[in-house]
Amino acid sequence: MTATATAAVIAPAPEAAPALRDTRPLRLITCGSVDDGKSTLIGRLLWDTKAVKEDQAAALNRDSGKQNDLGLPDFALLLDGLQAEREQGITIDVAYRYFATDKRSFIVADTPGHEQYTRNMATGASTADLAVLLVDARAGILEQTRRHATIATLMGIKQFVLAINKIDLINYDKARFDELSLEFKEIALSLGVKQVTAIPVSALKGENVVYDGKASMPWYEGPTLVEVLELATVRSAQTVGFRLPVQRVSRPGESFRGYQGTVAGGAVKPGDSVVILPSGMVANVKQIVTFDLVRNAAVAGDAITLVLDRQVDVARGDMIATIDAQPQVGLAFDAQLVALQPGGIEPGKRYWLKSGSRRQRVSVQPSSLLDLKSGKWNRHDGALPMNAIGKVHLSFDEAAIFDAYELNRTTGAFILIDPDTNNTVAGGMISAKRGDLGGLNNEAERVILSLPADLADKILASGILSERRDEIDIRRTNPGRAAELLGELDS
Structure with a gap:
């Protein structure tokens, strides 16, 4: 009896465990200014989640030498693979790594903090669901911090973790943590981001990364970084129709x-x-x-x-x-973009625009420029310099097909290619379709009525639309929606 009862209690356990695991990997980036500790933080994540294999650990210990006073390896070397990165102690290219916990798997992109490599940071942000923005507790929030936060927001990231790093170097000062948390949350609200979790961390020591740092920071009662990541949501790709x-x-x-x-x-x-x-x-x-x-x-x-x-x-x-949820088709669109090359974006110049498998000629006219210090958009119709974030008007020679980027990252994104050099000079996101008179989605565009064929014939035969037939396209949809529209016309 006792053995049977014990078996009844234990048996469900192996089946219940997998239900706790989210099968969808979370894609995240680390971003922020130079030397804020991005590579070290990811290296610590990999080390403490046991994602570092034995040969990697041996190579890390061999390459680290005696580089810190704690007797710990240089975790940044797990990410900085280029010779130039190791020699200069900086991140240049985007490094992708995989790690997992008992509850979830993750794909993390370590992005460079130098302004010179902003384009690489934008690349990493384009596929991420969440951004871990690092701030050196001593230096505070810098212009590059604001730039990365803005680019991440433009790329559709709405979940932020503010990792206030090197908290051990300011003696775990709670007042400083509260000050930086409040300052960034105000910046985030100005960008339209409401989901921000601030965490005091020491990436080198591993405090509040995978394991909590209550011994050093009893005043902090929030989650560790891994706990936040395990509960984060994956952005759905099905926000529009097929x-x-x-x-x-x-x-x-x-x-x-x-x-x-x-x-x-x-x-x-x-x-x-x-x-x-x-x-x-x-x-x-x-x-x-x-x-x-x-x-x-x-x-x-x-x-x-x-x-x-x-x-x-x-x-x-x-x-x-x-048919029922079509993308926008037109000759003019508004967009936001990040200039990625030293030559910047020249107003009126014709570039190649590539989106998915479609490549088209486009003329670009800047309209405003983001002031990263104030967070305000200033009117600007001149050239956009490298690393600038601007709003532009796109004018096409033939019909272009887009969704707004906030609805679909794939069909709402594009790159600009300089036809003279074949360099990718900008990455952009569609914000809206422009009407012929400069308005957004106004009556200057054709109206599309989606109806079943028999009801479409009835409406056309009635003559209701005869005066505006050149402005209206008739297409098919399901009978229920068509009947509703027909009832409105009859009334």
Whole structure:
């Protein structure tokens, strides 16, 4: 009886443990100014979560020598792999590392703090769900701290951890921690960020990183860095309808035509109606094919071949989207961008704009420039210097297809390429579509009515829209929504 009762209690334990683990990895970056301890913090994370293999640990101890008074290895060497990084003691390139706890796995990007390598920081932020912003407790919040916080926000990051590092070097001063926490939270609110967790840490000693630092900081009752990361949320890619930027048209034989690409948002299944942009042609999904099987559905991140039920003209760079929630199509858009090269961005110059598989000619006209010291946007129609963050107007020769970046990171982002040098000179995010008269999403743009075919014919035959037919496109949608619209017209 006793053995049976004991078995009944113990048996569920192995099954319950996996339920606590979040299977979605959290992508995060460390950012901040020079020498704030970003590489050391990640190295400590890797070391204390047992992500450092034995041969790596041996090499770390060998390469570290006697570089600190605590007898600890130089954890930054786990990230700084380039010879120039080790010689200068700085981070130049973005280093990605993987580690895990019992509850979750993580992909962390160590980004450089030097202003010269801001473009590398922007690269790391573009795919992150959370930013760990380091501040040296002695130096406080600097201009580069503000720049990194702003870029991370522009890249859509809404979760911040303010790691006030080297707290041991100011004798664990609570007043200084409170001062810096309040100062950054005011900056975050000005950027529209409300989710900020401030943590006093010593990256070198490991206090409040993986293990708590209550022995040194009894006044701090908050979570450790790892505890915050374990509870953070992963940004969803399905904030808009289905998106498939077409990368290739597949024709292995006369009987098969498929459109290949990676789903950039939403989901699709056979039978769904889709629209091909920018042409506006409509078709139904006949089949979803992957490299080894035919699927019943596809979601964001899946690489698929989409087969339609009719012959339509689709080419590389087009986008296949859901009818009910289409991206914006137009010749002019507003955007925010970060200038990445010494030459900056010249007003009126024509660049190549690349977004996904689509590359187009675009003219760029700056309109305002962010003052990193005050946090204010100042009117500016001149050139944008390197590392500047600006708002611009984009003018295209042919129809461009975008979502707002806050709705979809993939279809709302782009890079600018200098046609003379082929250098990537800027990274940008679409903020809105511009009307012909400069307004945002105004009546200057065509109106799209999505209706079933029979109801569309009825509306057109009634003559209700005859005076504005040149301004309106008729497309199909589900009967329920169409009936609602028809009832409003009848009333």
